[in-house]
Amino acid sequence: MPSRNVIFVGTARTPMDLVDRLASFGTATVHEAMGRSGYLGPRLRPIWAGARVAGNAVTVSVAPGDNLMAHAAVEQTTAGDILVVSPTSPCTDGYFGDVFATSLTQRGVRALVTDTGIRDVAELKELGFPAWSSAVSAQGTVKATPGSVNTPIVIGSVMIRPGDVIVADDDGVACVPRAQAQHVIDQCEIRLRKEVDIKRAFASGALGLDLYGLRELIDELGVEYSQAPPIPG
Structure with a gap:
């Protein structure tokens, strides 16, 4: 991972036909097909049941209690993406809510995966915006600390790179490396x-x-x- 704070633009993505095919299989099948790898762990749970999505990862490294870089990442998203957020040290604060989801939805972002807290659960369910988080918390965040966008991050011992495919459903979340997408489908x-x-x-x-x-x-x-x-x- 880079030692400097940086926002990488124009990152490569996995073709959407492969992304959508992976979504149809679901997390457990994808995880098993990869030799029982790529699973981000049981801490990440859907905030409401029934969603099954896949998308290209736009990765965000954030400071604890600070969602500044998540806002910066929105500009780098496009239709079919999933915003994937990891704090530099453990934090369960509620980084995201319905206002943030409205912005992501407008850009065609399919879901949020975050190793932090999330809030406004009822409103997010009403919006139909899927999200997976490690906590639910009413505690908010500030916007003051630099971080990075579209650099490799780690969640649950899994390295996630921008443009990797994130597959998420009621069983949890898995990451498929971009170069392996077709092989995993097979x-x-x-x-x-x-x-x-x-x-x-x-x-x-x-x-x-x-x-x-x-x-x-x-x-x-x-x-x-x-x-x-x-x-x-």
Whole structure:
């Protein structure tokens, strides 16, 4: 990450046809298709249920308790983006609310992902603006401290670069590196085809022990089957 405060303009983005295809799979499938990587962790939760989106990341590094750079980032957004915000040290203050969401919506931004607090939850739900945050807090912020826009940031041990694809739904948030978007789509499609066959087998009465070859594994691990003892009395 750069040591200076900077706003990078004109950053490359993932083509929207790939972004929208990734949205259709959802967070869990994308995470599994990437070899169980890219998941930003369980702390980020949707502020209202039912949204499923994907978009190009516009990344923001902000100071604790200060949303100045988030406002600066709005100018760098375009339709199909997701604003992704990480504080330089932990902070649960409410960085965003319905007024901020109105500005983002006007520019076609699809959602907000922030490792901070958020507020005006009822109003955001009424607006239909999806957001994922690590906290909900009425505590507001100031606008006084420099930071950076469109530089790499880290949330939940995952590096997020501008133009990476953010996938978010009720299961949480995942990040797909821009260069891997098509490969991840291919892996998601393979995974879904397998799941169709597995669901069909389960529906006909098959057991996971047999479908996944787990009986042999249980035996190798030394797990024994034994008749249950009689119940006393």
